[in-house]
Amino acid sequence: MTDRQIMTGDEIRRAIVRISHEIVEKQAGTQGLVLIGIQRRGVPLAKRIADAIEEHEGTRVPVGALDITFYRDDLSLVAQQPIVKGTDLPFDMNAATVVLVDDVLFTGRTIRCAMDALIDFGRPRAIRLAVLIDRGHRELPIRADHVGKNVPTSREEIVRVHVAEIDGSDEVSIGRLLRVPEAGGAAG
Amino acid sequence: MATAASTPAATSSVAWRHRHLIDVDVVTWPEIELIMRTTDEMKGVLARPIRRVPALNGRRVMTLFYEASTRTRVSFETAARNLSADVVSIATATSSVTKGESLVDTVRTLEALGAEILVMRHAVSGAPYLAAEVFGGHVLNGGDGWHAHPTQALLDLYTMREHLPGGNLRGRKVAIVGDVLHSRVARSNIWTLTAAGADLWLCGPATLLRGMDRWATAWGSGAIPGHGRFNVTTDIEAALRDADVVMGLRIQRERMQGGLLPSLREYAARFQLNAERVSLARPEAIVMHPGPMNEGVEIAPDVAASGRSVITDQVANGVAVRMALLYLLAGAHEAASGEIAR
Numbered sequence: 001m002t003d004r005q006i007m008t009g010d011e012i013r014r015a016i017v018r019i020s021h022e023i024v025e026k027q028a029g030t031q032g033l034v035l036i037g038i039q040r041r042g043v044p045l046a047k048r049i050a051d052a053i054e055e056h057e058g059t060r061v062p063v064g065a066l067d068i069t070f071y072r073d074d075l076s077l078v079a080q081q082p083i084v085k086g087t088d089l090p091f092d093m094n095a096a097t098v099v100l101v102d103d104v105l106f107t108g109r110t111i112r113c114a115m116d117a118l119i120d121f122g123r124p125r126a127i128r129l130a131v132l133i134d135r136g137h138r139e140l141p142i143r144a145d146h147v148g149k150n151v152p153t154s155r156e157e158i159v160r161v162h163v164a165e166i167d168g169s170d171e172v173s174i175g176r177l178l179r180v181p182e183a184g185g186a187a188g
Numbered sequence: 189m190a191t192a193a194s195t196p197a198a199t200s201s202v203a204w205r206h207r208h209l210i211d212v213d214v215v216t217w218p219e220i221e222l223i224m225r226t227t228d229e230m231k232g233v234l235a236r237p238i239r240r241v242p243a244l245n246g247r248r249v250m251t252l253f254y255e256a257s258t259r260t261r262v263s264f265e266t267a268a269r270n271l272s273a274d275v276v277s278i279a280t281a282t283s284s285v286t287k288g289e290s291l292v293d294t295v296r297t298l299e300a301l302g303a304e305i306l307v308m309r310h311a312v313s314g315a316p317y318l319a320a321e322v323f324g325g326h327v328l329n330g331g332d333g334w335h336a337h338p339t340q341a342l343l344d345l346y347t348m349r350e351h352l353p354g355g356n357l358r359g360r361k362v363a364i365v366g367d368v369l370h371s372r373v374a375r376s377n378i379w380t381l382t383a384a385g386a387d388l389w390l391c392g393p394a395t396l397l398r399g400m401d402r403w404a405t406a407w408g409s410g411a412i413p414g415h416g417r418f419n420v421t422t423d424i425e426a427a428l429r430d431a432d433v434v435m436g437l438r439i440q441r442e443r444m445q446g447g448l449l450p451s452l453r454e455y456a457a458r459f460q461l462n463a464e465r466v467s468l469a470r471p472e473a474i475v476m477h478p479g480p481m482n483e484g485v486e487i488a489p490d491v492a493a494s495g496r497s498v499i500t501d502q503v504a505n506g507v508a509v510r511m512a513l514l515y516l517l518a519g520a521h522e523a524a525s526g527e528i529a530r
Contacts, residue, residue, distance in 0.1 A: 070233065070241035070271075070515075081204060081519030083222070084229040120238040
């Protein structure tokens with residue numbers, strides 16, 4: 001399998017800065033804004049967006065982590081239960097504008113799970129979606145509000161997002177799926 | 189073996205491979221850590237405003253209890269409902285069923301009715317192995333005879349880890365006092381606690397410790413790699429001195445044949461966990477009991493209700509542990525066919 005790089009660390013950084021500006025612009029400030037990263041790689045990305053917002057707005061937006069494992073619609077299809085990685089939402093979500101953050105938007109099923117999960121925690125005023133990569137092939141009527149990079153892909157390809165916090169370096173690459181996808185790395 | 193407190197990356201990729209859970213004897217330490225971590229997440233679910241997730245949506249869980257139970261049965265049913273499973277409870281008359289065709293027929297019938305996970309309790313040791321042979325889904329043992337009560341041992345372990353500094357049982361003294369002979373709770377706890385590296389002490393009248401000496405010796409000579417030796421004693425003070433965990437076991441009058449105990453009064457006088465005896469344990473020691481308690485027999489009411497008692501924590505953690513196990517078992521449907529009975 002030969003992977004082709006489609007985003008460098010610098011490009012990821014610029015995309016995150018741009019997304020952070022877009023989020024604040026859309027909300028007209030940071031009032032009532034919370035960021036929630038979807039486990040696993042959405043969590044460090046959400047923290048980085050919050051860092052960028054803090055840098056240019058001077059306020060710290062709360063950041064949470066959401067594990068959607070228990071909400072997946074394919075649990076009866078997978079051979080083994082996925083390992084749960086933890087949910088931490090240390091704020092009141094009622095009346096907040098929640099920006100969900102994930103690494104890759106693919107079928108949209110992860111986002112549907114995330115919205116189901118969020119609604120069990122409270123009643124946000126609005127839920128928005130920010131992703132680093134939108135690779136197409138949606139199976140549900142879901143779209144992202146903020147996208148780092150649109151990447152046309154075929155279904156047989158696999159998009160790997162590497163973040164320094166988990167993988168040691170920042171990079172996005174695209175490769176061909178040979179047989180089974182790795183447990184992490186490729187998000188739906 | 190990994191220590192209890194740490195969750196290194198190597199063990200975080202452990203997958204659940206058991207189709208059934210009948211005893212903890214076949215569960216490896218990394219798998220126990222997976223159960224503990226999954227239980228952490230389930231406790232998180234229980235702390236949410238809506239204590240329900242759709243993980244087992246549409247899956248059918250049936251509870252088949254041939255023996256009386258309140259907490260175990262309600263705990264399993266609550267756990268299954270919290271995962272959005274459909275739950276059917278079968279109340280069975282106790283006496284006439286023994287290992288044999290009627291249990292097999294019942295299990296086959298429940299399978300035909302759509303049961304995917306069967307939670308069962310039976311008075312005969314080993315009955316769940318028989319059920320697992322004929323059942324196409326998953327069998328989860330809710331207690332069989334004197335043999336095993338795996339979910340109780342796991343919730344006990346979880347509760348101990350919650351209360352011990354660093355969540356580590358290695359070298360911690362755990363004293364289990366009471367009717368060890370008839371106790372499936374003690375037998376399952378021996379597996380998990382010796383695997384966790386605890387300094388385990390079993391204590392009671394000699395008649396209620398029968399057979400334990402040989403087990404302890406076998407462990408000591410390395411019968412099961414990684415499992416530490418445990419101690420068996422009739423000396424209550426030796427068992428309790430400097431203990432980190434004190435666990436009382438119910439005197440099981442319904443299983444008691446004549447001659448094992450002179451009287452409950454004499455038992456209480458010599459072995460009851462009362463305030464004076466428990467004061468031999470460490471000041472920060474916790475007191476546990478799997479319930480139901482005979483207060484005034486194996487445990488004094490003031491000890492059961494004291495600040496050291498974590499008995500209600502055990503009950504609450506039981507729901508989370510059972511959620512974790514139902515979740516893990518439900519995902520094991522592709523497990524190797526060579527593992528039918530285990």
